[in-house]
Amino acid sequence: MEQTAQFYLGLIPLMPLIGAVLIGLMHVTTCRGERFPDKLYAVLACIGPVLSCIMAFQVFSLLRTLPVEHRILVHKVFTWISVGELKISMGFMADPLSSLMLLFVTFIGSLIHVYSIGYMADDKTYAKFFGYMNLFLGSMLILVLGDGPVVMFVGWEGVGLCSYLLISYYNEDTSNVLAGNKAFIVNRIGDLGFVLGMAFLFWGIGANGFDYVSLKTNAHLLPQATCLLVCLLLFVGATGKSAQIPLYVWLPDAMAGPTPVSALIHAATMVTAGVYMVARFSFLYIQVPEAGEVVAWIGILTALVSAIYGMFQDDIKKVLAYSTVSQLGYMFAGVGLSAYSAGIFHVFTHAFFKALLFLGAGSVIYAMHHEQNIWKMGGLKKKLPVTYLTMLVGALALSGCPPFSGFFSKDEILFSAYASGHKEIWMIGVLVAGMTAYYTFRMMFVVFHGQPHSKTSFDHAHEPPPVMTVPLVILAAGALLAGFLNFPELFGGHQMVSGWLEPSVADVHSHAEGSTEWMVMGASVLAFLIGITTAFVKFGKGAELPVFSGFAKFAYNKFYIDELYDMLFVQPYKTIGAIIWEDFDPNVTDGPRKTVAWIYELAGDIFRLVQTGYVRVYAIYMVIGLSLISLLISQTLN
Amino acid sequence: MILNYLTLSIILFCLGILGVISRRNVFTVFMSIELMLNAANLAFITFSRLHVSMDGQVLAMMVIAVAAAEASLALAVVILLHKHKGVLDTNIFSLLKG
Numbered sequence: 001m002e003q004t005a006q007f008y009l010g011l012i013p014l015m016p017l018i019g020a021v022l023i024g025l026m027h028v029t030t031c032r033g034e035r036f037p038d039k040l041y042a043v044l045a046c047i048g049p050v051l052s053c054i055m056a057f058q059v060f061s062l063l064r065t066l067p068v069e070h071r072i073l074v075h076k077v078f079t080w081i082s083v084g085e086l087k088i089s090m091g092f093m094a095d096p097l098s099s100l101m102l103l104f105v106t107f108i109g110s111l112i113h114v115y116s117i118g119y120m121a122d123d124k125t126y127a128k129f130f131g132y133m134n135l136f137l138g139s140m141l142i143l144v145l146g147d148g149p150v151v152m153f154v155g156w157e158g159v160g161l162c163s164y165l166l167i168s169y170y171n172e173d174t175s176n177v178l179a180g181n182k183a184f185i186v187n188r189i190g191d192l193g194f195v196l197g198m199a200f201l202f203w204g205i206g207a208n209g210f211d212y213v214s215l216k217t218n219a220h221l222l223p224q225a226t227c228l229l230v231c232l233l234l235f236v237g238a239t240g241k242s243a244q245i246p247l248y249v250w251l252p253d254a255m256a257g258p259t260p261v262s263a264l265i266h267a268a269t270m271v272t273a274g275v276y277m278v279a280r281f282s283f284l285y286i287q288v289p290e291a292g293e294v295v296a297w298i299g300i301l302t303a304l305v306s307a308i309y310g311m312f313q314d315d316i317k318k319v320l321a322y323s324t325v326s327q328l329g330y331m332f333a334g335v336g337l338s339a340y341s342a343g344i345f346h347v348f349t350h351a352f353f354k355a356l357l358f359l360g361a362g363s364v365i366y367a368m369h370h371e372q373n374i375w376k377m378g379g380l381k382k383k384l385p386v387t388y389l390t391m392l393v394g395a396l397a398l399s400g401c402p403p404f405s406g407f408f409s410k411d412e413i414l415f416s417a418y419a420s421g422h423k424e425i426w427m428i429g430v431l432v433a434g435m436t437a438y439y440t441f442r443m444m445f446v447v448f449h450g451q452p453h454s455k456t457s458f459d460h461a462h463e464p465p466p467v468m469t470v471p472l473v474i475l476a477a478g479a480l481l482a483g484f485l486n487f488p489e490l491f492g493g494h495q496m497v498s499g500w501l502e503p504s505v506a507d508v509h510s511h512a513e514g515s516t517e518w519m520v521m522g523a524s525v526l527a528f529l530i531g532i533t534t535a536f537v538k539f540g541k542g543a544e545l546p547v548f549s550g551f552a553k554f555a556y557n558k559f560y561i562d563e564l565y566d567m568l569f570v571q572p573y574k575t576i577g578a579i580i581w582e583d584f585d586p587n588v589t590d591g592p593r594k595t596v597a598w599i600y601e602l603a604g605d606i607f608r609l610v611q612t613g614y615v616r617v618y619a620i621y622m623v624i625g626l627s628l629i630s631l632l633i634s635q636t637l638n
Numbered sequence: 639m640i641l642n643y644l645t646l647s648i649i650l651f652c653l654g655i656l657g658v659i660s661r662r663n664v665f666t667v668f669m670s671i672e673l674m675l676n677a678a679n680l681a682f683i684t685f686s687r688l689h690v691s692m693d694g695q696v697l698a699m700m701v702i703a704v705a706a707a708e709a710s711l712a713l714a715v716v717i718l719l720h721k722h723k724g725v726l727d728t729n730i731f732s733l734l735k736g
Binding site for chain 1: 655658659660662667728729731732733734736
């Protein structure tokens with residue numbers, strides 16, 4: 001049984017990767033001639049994720065049967081790198097943390113693949129899309145299951161690549177390609193931090209094995225200063241991948257990709273990789289509370305800033321994108337304050353309700369024939385009842401309405417912030433919770449309530465096919481019920497998720513009186529109520545495109561951060577490039593290069609005289625050469 | 639006695655080399671090559687006689703056989719060259735010029 005499960009560990013990432021290779025080859029060989037039917041690609045694309053999902057459930061249920069302290073399965077497939085004392089194997093590991101991630105990544109991944117069958121139906125390069133999606137899922141599973149930082153990094157880069165490919169998927173439009181470039185380049189900055197962090201970690205304690213198990217055992221040998229440095233550098237990597245200040249700018253632009261991509265990659269799975277990584281390295285973060293403090297502050301500030309942006313967006317996907325950044329900020333606040341299980345639990349619930357919201361937005365966009373501006377929608381409640389109801393569940397979960405899943409996970413983070421004495425972080429968190437409720441329901445009211453703003457597209461709007469609505473319903477059930485997995489003890493629950501994650505992450509428990517818990521919860525609910533009421537008053541009866549001024553205009557333009565980055569980094573970089581290209585290159589480096597070339601040219605001119613082209617002359621050379629050789633031989637023989 | 643045979647062989651060989659180097663007609667060059675081959679044959683047979691061994695004579699027979707095969711090929715090449723340019727001057731065929 002255990003052997004089978006270990007075997008599964010290798011197969012889980014392999015399944016979607018096989019699908020990707022197969023689909024890729026089929027697409028490349030047939031893209032010029034007669035193509036395979038789209039249905040075949042759809043089936044092929046869904047088989048891999050579904051098989052992975054089934055195996056993930058098997059692994060999970062096996063882990064549950066094991067005693068708590070032995071809940072770890074490792075499968076070393078082969079030795080990958082062996083240089084001196086550095087020995088790194090391509091190994092996969094399932095422990096409570098990675099198995100939980102595994103479950104929802106494969107489950108939601110499968111659902112989104114099914115949804116994409118409907119959403120991408122009119123696409124010309126159907127196969128390419130599914131090939132990339134499968135490749136993404138395979139990389140994500142490598143990231144989650146990797147048994148050491150290096151294997152994780154392989155997946156980390158893989159998902160970054162797929163993210164880039166899928167953001168620029170509609171590559172006829174330059175702005176989409178630029179958005180892909182932006183995501184890729186900003187992620188490179190983060191990756192540099194990750195690599196440096198890994199290098200310092202290896203330098204510190206890597207000699208005795210560089211997988212999580214050995215690192216965890218040896219973590220106490222790491223000097224305090226190095227540990228702090230490693231933690232901060234790894235967090236730089238996390239800010240890139242998970243879109244935190246200062247590297248969050250790529251995620252809103254990433255909405256240029258197809259909507260299922262936004263749901264899978266830029267909401268549910270890839271962007272939470274940073275949180276997962278911090279939780280994975282919790283044995284390091286627990287040693288340096290200062291690093292955790294930085295993580296938590298950056299997280300909560302990101303949550304605040306992006307919530308402000310979210311209140312003024314008019315693209316339905318941008319609203320959701322900023323809310324993703326904001327929720328990721330919450331998660332980092334959680335893991336930064338050593339409430340790892342709360343952070344991971346929020347990752348878990350967020351995956352459900354945010355994937356749901358994105359897919360719902362996808363079916364709205366699908367129904368409106370690729371219109372994304374919320375001010376051109378309105379009154380869609382009657383036309384899209386299933387989408388409306390499921391999105392409502394998602395919106396309530398995102399806003400933290402009890403008893404939807406988002407309420408429990410968010411509240412747990414806020415509670416640990418309050419109980420660990422970080423009152424400021426808690427206060428900002430509650431404020432952001434109110435803002436979240438406001439912008440989410442602003443979007444809901446403008447899109448689904450009031451009067452339609454565009455009569456023609458309203459009349460053409462229709463509910464998408466079942467292949468798209470069924471995943472919505474399943475995700476809505478998840479968004480509604482996932483919270484009960486970690487039902488607080490206050491209500492007589494068992495906190496199953498926290499208990500499950502106990503062996504993997506080094507949680508610091510802050511205890512508080514029941515009354516404090518009630519107070520914290522009450523504040524969150526109050527913030528939610530204020531947010532939703534404000535949204536209702538302003539937009540409940542339908543609204544026209546507002547004209548922004550003052551602070552609103554400033555926030556609408558995202559505080560001009562993109563322009564600032566452009567001025568501070570992009571333009572100087574371009575200037576340096578231009579100087580090197582136009583001045584440095586021709587005047588400095590070209591001199592030696594041309595001299596070397598001239599020497600070779602001269603030598604060539606001399607030696608080409610020998611090559612006359614006359615056979616007779618070559619015969620003379622032969623005679624002379626052979627005579628000399630004969631002479632030499634006869635000399636040596638004598 | 640042996641020396642005379644070897645001297646004759648060397649003279650024939652040098653004549654062959656001179657022919658290859660100095661003549662421009664493809665046929666003459668070809669004949670000169672044959673001359674060099676036969677000079678070598680003469681040397682083989684001479685040494686065979688000197689050492690009272692048949693090895694040299696066998697080798698000479700082999701060379702004659704190979705020369706016959708080579709002649710058939712070379713003549714075909716010559717015909718092609720003539721078809722190509724209409725002349726048999728080796729200086730015309732100088733495509734290898736650097």
